[in-house]
Amino acid sequence: MSERLFAVLGEFENPKALLDAAVKLRTRYPGRLDAYTPYPIHGLDEALGLRRSPLAGMVLVMGILGTATAFLFQWWMNAYDYPIVVGGKPLVSWQAFVPIMFEVTVLFSAFTAWLGAVLLLCRLPGLWHPMLSSRSMAMLTRDRFALSIEAQDQDLDPSSAQKALKETGALETEVVAFPPAPKPASLTLILVLAGAGALACVFAGLAAYWTIKVFPKLPPMSRMLRQPRLDAQRSSALFADSAGFAPVPQGTVARGNLPYPFKTPEEAAGLANPLPRTKAVFAQGRSKFDTVCRVCHGPLADGKGTLTKAYGASPADLRTKRYQAFPDGSIYHTIMAGKNTMPSFAKTLTEDERWAVIHYLRGLQRAGDAKDSDLP
Ligand code: HEC
Structure with missing residues (x-):
């Protein structure tokens, strides 16, 4: 065979x-x-x-x-x-x-x-x-x-x-x-196929180029490039020394950010709460207290927050006599500067929000130590 x-x-x-x-x-x-x-x-x-x-x-x-x-x-x-x-x-x-x-x-x-x-x-x-x-x-x-x-x-x-x-x-x-074994493909066929492949690649490349670069209606994402702006390290005609970014002049104060001069709670004790004790202020104070202070000081400000143990520090029970007598300005200072493991919330809360929190905190203190005369 x-x-x-x-x-x-x-x-x-x-x-x-x-x-x-x-x-x-x-x-x-x-x-x-x-x-x-x-x-x-x-x-x-x-x-x-x-x-x-x-x-x-x-x-x-x-x-x-x-x-x-x-x-x-x-x-x-x-x-x-x-x-x-x-x-x-x-x-x-x-x-x-x-x-x-x-x-x-x-x-x-x-x-x-x-x-x-x-x-x-x-x-x-x-x-x-x-x-x-x-x-x-x-x-x-x-x-x-x-x-x-x-x-x-x-x-x-x-x-x-x-x-x-x-x-x-x-x-x-x-x-x-x-x-019987199939005939090997002829060299001409291989060359023709390779040529066709190469030609297809060239056409695809040109088509992509024309679509992106030359076809005028479709500039990809170029609007941000065309806006008037100052690139980093570029010069500008705005200042006399043609520096693009001038250093902030000494003593500049950002709007709404007056410098805070006090160093200790005692120094700040004289500050008075500028906000009226209205329902809206209490609501704002409660909302901010619950988002910012509550994790540590607890919902009632009695120092029984969720973070206490994990945090490794016992936050103060703010309802004690000591803190009832603690001046508004000193609480304000604690919020601004923090104390030991309590961080500063100067960046987290606006000035009004800080004072609103203090009003609310006073409310919590009074609620925790209510007298008969407080009842309506
Ligand atoms: C990350 C946890 C944490 C948060 C959040 C926090 N505190 Fe405190 N706070 C503490 C700790 C801990 C102490 C006790 C610090 C000490 O005496 O070493 C403290 C102490 C205080 C005191 C007493 C300061 C003093 O001089 O004895 C006040 C007032 C106070 N906090 C108010 C606030 C208010 C208001 C907020 C919300 C804006 C707040 N805290 C948010 C942890 C926190």
Whole structure:
């Protein structure tokens, strides 16, 4: 026989016959059996004596590699190449790396699963298989089940293989040879295709260029570039020395931010609350107290806030006699300057808000120590 033998094929009536034959022939032709069926058949892998697919292992290895890659990449950027402390956290805050590690793991695993199955295991871009030249092929996609004994470049006597298949119940047998090798693609065709590809790239590039740069109606995001403005380190005609950014003249005060001269609560004690005790002021004071002071001093200003223990300091109980007698100005100073572990809230609250909080605080003090005469 001049043609190279690919396999000897036996057709079976139903899946059961196929499975039985596979089990019987497995020991005689180890590693050389393959099956062709119109739909997946359970138990066929074991009957053929096939190993488990290596795909799961490949995915595991690549998944671990993905996790490691993401971790190392983030470590390299955040702790080594460009270390920046964010919010006082350590440079290698692995908890913050987890989302990206998770995503890269999924990315690596998914690509491995897909490419591994399609390219490596199913050899997909190759759309050709010697079996496709078999005459049984049309039946095998409908209602026949075939078992093949492959030659695999070893000695395989077709007639004895055919006999073995018949003995195990094959209805028909067929000897499948490798079809003649396809002609290699001609050089001209390759050159024409490459030229067409290159030309398409050039056209795509020109089209993109014309759309973005030349087509006048579509300047991408250029309006911000065209506004009158002063770029950093550029000169300007505004000042005599043509400096773009002049230093702030000495003694400059920003609008609404008069300098605060006091250094101690005692010095500030003389300040008087300029706000009237109206419902609106109390409402504002309550809203600000609840957003700013409450976490530490508690909703009733009795020092039982949520942050107390975690914070490692016990905030003052502001309802005691001592703080009832504490002047408004001194509370104002505490808000402005803070005290020990209590930070300054000069930037958080406006002047009016500070005074409103103080009115509200006075209300809380009185509510915590109410007398009969306070009742309406
Ligand atoms: C982050 C927690 C925290 C917040 C928020 C906070 N405080 Fe305090 N506050 C403290 C602690 C702690 C003390 C006790 C400080 C000390 O005596 O060492 C204190 C003390 C005080 C005192 C007494 C100061 C003194 O001289 O004895 C006043 C008054 C006060 N706070 C008012 C306020 C007001 C008003 C707010 C809201 C604008 C506020 N605090 C927000 C933690 C806080």
